[in-house]
Amino acid sequence: xxxxxxxxxxxxxxxxxxxxxxxxxxxxxxxxxxxxxxxxxxxxxxxxxxxxxxxxxxxxxxxxxxxxxxxxxxxxxxxxxxxxxxxxxxxxxxxxxxxxxxxxxxxxxxxxxxxxxxxxxxxxxxxxxxxxxxxxxxxxxxxxxxxxxxxxxxxxxxxxxxxxxxxxxxxxxxxxxxxxxxxxxxxxxxxxxxxxxxxxxxxxxxxxxxxxxxxxxxxxxxxxxxxxxxxxxxxxxxxxxxxxxxxxxxxxxxxxxxxxxxxxxxxxxxxx
Amino acid sequence: xxxxxxxxxxxxxxxxxxxxxxxxxxxxxxxxxxxxxxxxxxxxxxxxxxxxxxxxxxxxxxxxxxxxxxxxxxxxxxxxxxxxxxxxxxxxxxxxxxxxxxxxxxxxxxxxxxxxxxxxxxxxxxxxxxxxxxxxxxxxxxxxxxxxxxxxxxxxxxxxxxxxxxxxxxxxxxxxxxxxxxxxxxxxxxxxxxxxxxxxxxxxxxxxxxxxxxxxxxxxxxxxxxxxxxxxxxxxxxxxxxxxxxxxxxxxxxxxxxxxxxxxxxxxxxxxxxxxxxxxxxxxxxxxxxxxxxxxxxxxxxxxxxxxxxx
Numbered sequence: 370x371x372x373x374x375x376x377x378x379x380x381x382x383x384x385x386x387x388x389x390x391x392x393x394x395x396x397x398x399x400x401x402x403x404x405x406x407x408x409x410x411x412x413x414x415x416x417x418x419x420x421x422x423x424x425x426x427x428x429x430x431x432x433x434x435x436x437x438x439x440x441x442x443x444x445x446x447x448x449x450x451x452x453x454x455x456x457x458x459x460x461x462x463x464x465x466x467x468x469x470x471x472x473x474x475x476x477x478x479x480x481x482x483x484x485x486x487x488x489x490x491x492x493x494x495x496x497x498x499x500x501x502x503x504x505x506x507x508x509x510x511x512x513x514x515x516x517x518x519x520x521x522x523x524x525x526x527x528x529x530x531x532x533x534x535x536x537x538x539x540x541x542x543x544x545x546x547x548x549x550x551x552x553x554x555x556x557x558x559x560x561x562x563x564x565x566x567x568x569x570x571x572x573x574x575x576x577x578x579x580x581x582x583x584x585x586x587x588x589x590x591x592x593x594x595x596x597x598x599x600x601x602x603x604x605x606x607x608x609x610x611x612x613x614x615x616x617x618x619x620x621x622x623x624x625x626x627x628x629x630x631x632x633x634x635x636x637x638x639x640x641x
Numbered sequence: 642x643x644x645x646x647x648x649x650x651x652x653x654x655x656x657x658x659x660x661x662x663x664x665x666x667x668x669x670x671x672x673x674x675x676x677x678x679x680x681x682x683x684x685x686x687x688x689x690x691x692x693x694x695x696x697x698x699x700x701x702x703x704x705x706x707x708x709x710x711x712x713x714x715x716x717x718x719x720x721x722x723x724x725x726x727x728x729x730x731x732x733x734x735x736x737x738x739x740x741x742x743x744x745x746x747x748x749x750x751x752x753x754x755x756x757x758x759x760x761x762x763x764x765x766x767x768x769x770x771x772x773x774x775x776x777x778x779x780x781x782x783x784x785x786x787x788x789x790x791x792x793x794x795x796x797x798x799x800x801x802x803x804x805x806x807x808x809x810x811x812x813x814x815x816x817x818x819x820x821x822x823x824x825x826x827x828x829x830x831x832x833x834x835x836x837x838x839x840x841x842x843x844x845x846x847x848x849x850x851x852x853x854x855x856x857x858x859x860x861x862x863x864x865x866x867x868x869x870x871x872x873x874x875x876x877x878x879x880x881x882x883x884x885x886x887x888x889x890x891x892x893x894x895x896x897x898x899x900x901x902x903x904x905x906x907x908x909x910x911x912x913x914x915x916x917x918x919x920x921x922x923x924x925x926x927x928x929x930x931x932x933x934x935x936x937x938x939x940x941x942x943x944x945x946x947x948x949x950x951x952x
Contacts, residue, residue, distance in 0.1 A: 417768075502753075505749065505751060505754070506747050507751050507754070509708075509713055509747070509751065510747055510751035510752075512713060512736075512737070513711055513713060513745035514741075515737045515738065515739075515740040515741035515765065516764075516768055517737055
């Protein structure tokens, strides 16, 4: 008859309870994140609004990220042409390079890479800034002065990221196409009319919707995760460091996972 | 009467002190963390006009009591009543409104490091949409009070520890709250700067009529506040006469005033207020509560050792 030895049972019980506790903690973290994210959004519809803080964050996140977005976008477009052209040359179809670059950039690479760059640059900045404020009691001081830190610190950052990321993505897509064209012109001898005509005709309404809808979702993920990590910092400067790393890693992973699901839904929605 | 140029404060439950009731009341407060229970049934009151000094070793729960009183944390059990309202059960939205009626000086100052001294001090006034000209006047007035007006455009990073505490006091007092919590305002400062900070608190108490709860590890702070007072007529700190009870200096609107005219608003008929009292925390409970002189002359062995270790 199968049975569990009493010693085995005694050993397994603490492991099982530790496991349950661990799962409970993670569920509570997700619940806290969901509540905080909802609160940050709900604040948009009720006063007071911090428009100056929002504009300042739009400048930091949007204008501040522009140089790296332009630079990386250009070279991603270029490298995409180099990679695809070598395949198309085998079939004598180098004219299709414009199609491939446009579709890959607008549908996927533009939104994803721009979001990852913004996550790297701004999620770390947001988490470390808010985290430092937490460990130096500035967030408590704000509460003690009668100001809601979620409304004052989080909502402007979320709104600014959600407004700026789609614009940065559009810039990245365009610069990527320019980079792709220049590489195609100098390496494949593709003419501007041939490249741009094919690139533009390759895209339809569904592709544009897909390319510009994703950044809104990605921006929300990046900003809320970063603020959440910053606001729950514990353990002084080491804690700030951990929160900064977590903000970038967690937001990047979540946005790539969510990207897969959004892509599937949008492809289905547009019959692709 | 609403001062010229200032928006009228919204009428709410915190505008008036409750007559005959303590301004702050802790009833059987329990609070613990994973490491164990820190506060084990703490009960005490702070009356209008009183200065209550919380003494105790590091980790005895002084800061927790201050944060409980401001509603920044909630007790596991017990009631915290401030200005007649149960703070422990109040939703965060109402707490934010409540906190506009109190001042809080944090242990390290907790100044916003990306803002100038002026912006730090005017933070609450900006939030309340007070007119620019009024903000300028009030900020300069309160910074003059803490002798920090020349540093008005500096950032906290450019200031010394003592200067940061003074700015923090100015930020707490700028909206003339009737109740101020000082969390270890002299911690980590040299003796001369400690004296300056205590002098400022004395001036705040005696010229503005601020009720205060002050946490400190330094018994010198307690005796300084208990034995000295700020003479409004001479503008000097003088030794307090124990037989002369001070009149309460809470103005009719529940707001403390910055200038002499406000201090006089309390009127000569006002009843005498409780003196400065000391409360010693030990092992999560109140070990001693009474006047500073009683503490000084106590025959209790622990209190004697505590006083000796502080000297």
